[in-house]
Amino acid sequence: MTDRILRWGLLSTAQINRAVITPLRISPRNRLVGVASRNLAHAQAYAAERDIPRAFGSYEALLADPEIDVVYVSLPNSLHAEWTIKAVQAGKHVLCEKPLALTVEDVDAVLTAARRAGVIVAEAFMYRHHPQTLKVKELLDRGAIGRLRLARGAFTYNLDRPGDVRLAPALGGGSIWDVGCYPITFARAMIGAEPIEVFGWQVLGPTGVDEVFTGQMRFPGDVYAQFDCGFRATLRMVMEFIGDEGAISIGNAYKPGVPPDRVLLIRDDNTEIVAVPEQELYLGEVEDLADAILLGKPPRISLADSRATVATILALIQSAREGMAVRMREG
Numbered sequence: 591m592t593d594r595i596l597r598w599g600l601l602s603t604a605q606i607n608r609a610v611i612t613p614l615r616i617s618p619r620n621r622l623v624g625v626a627s628r629n630l631a632h633a634q635a636y637a638a639e640r641d642i643p644r645a646f647g648s649y650e651a652l653l654a655d656p657e658i659d660v661v662y663v664s665l666p667n668s669l670h671a672e673w674t675i676k677a678v679q680a681g682k683h684v685l686c687e688k689p690l691a692l693t694v695e696d697v698d699a700v701l702t703a704a705r706r707a708g709v710i711v712a713e714a715f716m717y718r719h720h721p722q723t724l725k726v727k728e729l730l731d732r733g734a735i736g737r738l739r740l741a742r743g744a745f746t747y748n749l750d751r752p753g754d755v756r757l758a759p760a761l762g763g764g765s766i767w768d769v770g771c772y773p774i775t776f777a778r779a780m781i782g783a784e785p786i787e788v789f790g791w792q793v794l795g796p797t798g799v800d801e802v803f804t805g806q807m808r809f810p811g812d813v814y815a816q817f818d819c820g821f822r823a824t825l826r827m828v829m830e831f832i833g834d835e836g837a838i839s840i841g842n843a844y845k846p847g848v849p850p851d852r853v854l855l856i857r858d859d860n861t862e863i864v865a866v867p868e869q870e871l872y873l874g875e876v877e878d879l880a881d882a883i884l885l886g887k888p889p890r891i892s893l894a895d896s897r898a899t900v901a902t903i904l905a906l907i908q909s910a911r912e913g914m915a916v917r918m919r920e921g
């Protein structure tokens with residue numbers, strides 16, 4: 591055991607920072623010490639409002655602070671890999687918002703840089719660490735629904751903020767990168783394999799990013815996954831797993847704790863509500879990274895996992911563009 595405390599810096603003043611600020615305050619092994627913005631006055635105001643000790647007027651300045659151990663990269667998607675690599679080269683561990691990168695080559699560059707620097711990099715998919723997700727995996731692994739045949743999931747909402755980074759092609763916008771990644775990663779993690787072949791359809795919006803995406807994935811052993819995501823439908827964050835002896839239905843798969851978050855186990859005529867322990871939604875990703883840094887445990891979301899996520903999304907986008915299935919490997 592170690593009594594070392596990890597000192598964190600936030601790379602940007604993004605909206606999503608609020609998600610990790612609470613966990614960093616409640617976790618005894620972690621402490622929030624700094625925030626950086628492209629604008630010093632903005633960083634100072636942000637820090638003062640949230641009682642963060644240090645404010646930096648550039649991302650470089652935060653990375654140069656030797657008293658910061660871990661950096662949370664909450665920049666727009668197109669900047670994730672670049673700033674993760676810069677942070678790693680400055681000797682920092684990194685928790686990077688999803689998606690870790692927009693190309694497989696960039697994931698590989700992150701991996702090489704992290705190995706060279708001897709630091710940990712993990713992609714921030716909070717739901718993967720939550721007891722609800724771990725419970726669903728346990729049910730599937732112990733055959734609670736028999737043999738898994740199909741995973742179905744969706745993450746949609748109405749995006750009504752003009753100028754949002756999610757609508758900018760140059761910043762890595764688009765619904766599949768923003769929210770499609772949730773059902774895609776959930777299905778892959780529960781099936782425990784990577785797709786052999788994928789098919790996608792997309793509806794592009796006026797800025798050129800996909801505002802609606804629907805896709806299918808074929809896995810080894812005749813297991814399938816279907817998902818939809820988008821910025822043009824009511825809020826849905828569901829997942830469903832169908833086996834030959836039952837089904838699991840998850841009301842809120844990615845933000846457990848936010849209603850309707852019931853997990854149902856359905857077998858024959860019997861529907862059971864599965865008990866799930868409560869946990870602060872974003873605490874798991876912070877503690878998992880601390881375990882990796884302080885205790886040497888492998889992070890739950892490995893860089894190989896992130897690489898496969900990026901490869902799958904790119905294959906789906908290619909399929910939607912070309913109007914035909916994309917084969918990812920033999921099978």
Ligand SMILES: NC(=O)c1ccc[n+]([C@@H]2O[C@H](COP(=O)([O-])OP(=O)(O)OC[C@H]3O[C@@H](n4cnc5c(N)ncnc54)[C@H](OP(=O)(O)O)[C@@H]3O)[C@@H](O)[C@H]2O)c1
Pocket residue numbers: 602603604605606607609626627628629632664665666667669687688689714715716755761768
């Ligand atoms: N895991 C989750 O639950 C979750 C939820 C929401 C978002 N996210 C992820 O978090 C990331 C940020 O999303 P967000 O909605 O929080 O974004 P946001 O509020 O728009 O913040 C992005 C920040 O990036 C900085 N930035 C640097 N270059 C920029 C540029 N060219 N254009 C705009 N901003 C720029 C800005 O900070 P400064 O001005 O301070 O430099 C800005 O505040 C995304 O990758 C998203 O996928 C994750």
